[in-house]
Amino acid sequence: MTMFTYCVRRRVIQIHGKHITRWMVQLSRPFCAQGTASSDLTTTLLKLSADRSFIAPGEDNSQAIRHGRSCVYGPLGEELKKNILEQWWTSVNRSKAQVFGINSLHHGPSDEGLKLVDASAIEQLVNADLSKAEILASLQQLVQHSSSVRTNLLQGALVQCLPSLDLVGRKLPFGIAEAGTCYHISDSSTSGIGRTLEWTEASLVWFCSPRTSSQWLDHWTRQRLKWWRKFALSPSDFSSSDVEEGELLRGASRGVRLTYRFPWGDEALESLWSMGDAELLKAHGNAKTKLQCKDGRKLVVPHVIALRGNVDWGLLAYLFNALQLEKKPLSKQRTHQRKVLKLHPTLAPVKVALDMGRGATVELRQVCEGLLTELLEGNISVWPGYLETPQSLEQLHSKYDEMGVLFSIMISEGTLENGLLLVRSRDTTIRETMHISEVKKYLHKYISANV
Incomplete structure (x- = not known):
């Protein structure tokens, strides 16, 4: 059944011929006009x-x-x-x-507020061969017996x-x-x-x-x-x-x-x-x-x-509060605007992104999947970047910065040999070497310190 809502404060329906005008109550002001700089942001x-x-x-x-x-x-x-x-x-x-x-319920019996009304019932009333007074009385009765939201x-x-x-x-x-x-x-x-x-x-x-x-x-x-x-x-x-x-x-x-x-x-x-x-x-x-x-x-x-x-x-x-626009030089001739969402560690939707470098694909993926399972079991949200089409490090970092990802981890051939991997911080862009066995503890300590 098709439904629509409208406000029923005092007498809200007037009949002009067979056209219905509804008087609404404005509960939110319009969006403010913006200047050029704020509009760009x-x-x-x-x-x-x-x-x-x-x-x-x-x-x-x-x-x-x-x-x-x-x-x-x-x-x-x-x-x-x-x-x-x-x-x-x-x-x-x-x-x-x-x-x-x-x-509490989203809707229920009430004499005030917004009403859920059957649109087909109103259409039948408007098209019926009734006087204005009869239409108005029927509409008021329909509203009275409808649920409010x-x-x-x-x-x-x-x-x-x-x-x-x-x-x-x-x-x-x-x-x-x-x-x-x-x-x-x-x-x-x-x-x-x-x-x-x-x-x-x-x-x-x-x-x-x-x-x-x-x-x-x-x-x-x-x-x-x-x-x-x-x-x-x-x-x-x-x-x-x-x-x-x-x-x-x-x-x-x-x-x-x-x-x-x-x-x-x-x-x-x-x-x-x-x-x-x-x-x-x-x-x-x-x-x-x-x-x-x-x-x-x-x-x-x-x-x-x-x-x-x-x-x-x-x-x-x-x-808005987390958005940072930073100019990053790529060369003497070119600069790049780094966009990063520095969301609070507790609020950030994704805490860690996992990627792998070139090498023994099957073995590297197994390491990624093992680490992903360990982090998820520790209630740390993970983005499985290793499942996506390979990208350059610059593209990966730009993507994760804009997603607000706290850390990105790169698993490489060296991880297979000695258990070491690279951990990059969103906020500092510094990459540090860490043993795979320390990652979960490090992330928990970082996130809990910011709660």
């Missing part, structure tokens, strides 16, 4: 991202990721996204006790607050974390009809005493900014700022944005909101007594601190 990064399988080729994917939306990621992009989410989850889960993970993860955490209170013995504070896909309608200035867009949100909803909510907002602001900077090559590109009163989220008394300085300007990667107890009470039918907890001698309804992160903006921020 953006073009370079997006081309590299497509060439090296971070995003799938195509203008739609380029436009999606540069607007902070989910796109069709390639294998390396999906791995990078997974690594970011793993580190995010570890950060919020281990920073404080009593943080629980949940997984989530526009954020807050609601799922608010619903789970009550059973979680029993789990923690009604003691504050505690948190509920979740990551998943959310949806919204884009604004279209030409046709008046927006497109359904999606992005990956990472959410932590922190339930605390009303008297400590301000301190907790400050705490999580510091903690989250420190986390974003931890994996950055240039930490100063990440910053925080208070949200002005006129831009506060509905129901919030205070807000903070964590932003990244892109070539075209700042974009919010994460927002933190002090929500009070209004939204929590609303989610539970204003049943105040069911939500009360002990705060000293008082009974209080928990206050909510909501953290909402856009993982797709975060992924793009780390790609």
Whole structure:
């Protein structure tokens, strides 16, 4: 059954003859105009991202990721996204006790938000021999009985607050974390009809005493900014700022944005909101007594601190932050621009690339396969370059630098004779000789030192 989504805030459908106009709510601002230098850098990064399988080729994917939306990621992009989410989850889960993970439904019964509506049912209504009033009444009924898709993860955490209170013995504070896909309608200035867009949100909803909510907002602001900077090559590109009163989220008394300085300007990667107890009470039918907890001698309804992160903006921020353009002389007449993604060792999708030099092909490949198996068993991601068409060292190094590969290893005839191989570092370009038995231990030590 063909489906489409649209927003149903207040009265969203008007009939003019038999043409349907939908009034959309703009939830994201348009992409900022860029100067020449920033435009060149953006073009370079997006081309590299497509060439090296971070995003799938195509203008739609380029436009999606540069607007902070989910796109069709390639294998390396999906791995990078997974690594970011793993580190995010570890950060919020281990920073404080009593943080629980949940997984709420993408859609369900609701009177608000975006609705999933059967397009064929609307077509039948529009083409039916009915009056405007009858069409409008039928459309409203169709919308009313359709499922909603989530526009954020807050609601799922608010619903789970009550059973979680029993789990923690009604003691504050505690948190509920979740990551998943959310949806919204884009604004279209030409046709008046927006497109359904999606992005990956990472959410932590922190339930605390009303008297400590301000301190907790400050705490999580510091903690989250420190986390974003931890994996950055240039930490100063990440910053925080208070949200002005006129831009506060509905129901919030205070807000903070964590932003990244892109070539075209700042974009919010994460927002933190002090929500009070209004939204929590609303989610539970204003049943105040069911939500009360002990705060000293008082009974209080928990206050909510909501953290909402856009993982797709975060992924793009780390790609921009890691991109280095270095001029490398090839000869007196020619220079080469070395493009390298100096992604943090923990986030880099591929840690090691294995290649082999000329020589006894069968024996060298057996050594490569043995080392590859050993590294994979040690949870070190490996690129099997020895299976590809042979390339020059310069071509291999350029490729791996653009993929963000931490180390490339060359196995040669010498490895067969004495167990020695060459290990090249992405960041220093220095090649050093190492015994094959030391490689796994060396890589583990290097990666763990940067966690």
